[in-house]
Amino acid sequence: MQEIVLYTYDWVPEPPRGFVRDVRLRWALEEAGLPYRVAAVPFKNRGPDHIAHQPFGQVPWLTDGDLSIFESGAMLLYVAEKSEALMPGDVKGRNEVREWIFAALASVEAATQPWSIMKFSGFDGDNPAWAFFDNFVDLRLKRMEAVLSEHEWLVANRFTVADILMADVLRLMNRFDRLANYLACKAYVERLTARRAFIKAHADQLAHFAAAD
């Protein structure tokens, strides 16, 4: 079997460690039990070879033989297609996984990402832009709270790759105690991040960046 190679930065500053998006792929690959290795590209000097694989100069991306894939949602779906541990076999379940992958990115992370950028940048004070994005996060968390109060998993009463992505998106909110009023979301994140595969993926990412200090 050819080897999947997951690319991430060689080093990042302390604040994003544990949250760099390669952790989503590490987690999925661990759940699937697929062989992979992690390769590092420079954080500080992103050359043309990097841009050729990831047009925004970001990480992660992965290769599988001649195939190169960027965007964490696309990569997660690719990996999930290789494993019943991540993707149901029936058409309905598979389409629901795709719905929730897009929802996690385009509906939930679309709100949490600007919020977290403002938070990390110290723009979370008394200003209209912060109030707008803080309210935007509440709109999305309220809907996720309704879903997760009713369902243990997003799809088909079972763990799927959609849970990896949604939990990883919500996890960043939990880091800032932003799930304090959303107890089903908080319990979901805690349940998912207690999985052996997440614990390994997270620890491996921390060790990878620490090794470059």
Ligand SMILES: N[C@@H](CCC(=O)N[C@@H](CS)C(=O)NCC(=O)O)C(=O)O
């Ligand atoms: N939509 C992309 C986002 C990738 C992304 O934001 N990557 C971050 C690390 S988690 C990054 O490379 N940040 C550095 C930068 O944007 O220059 C995905 O989901 O793969």
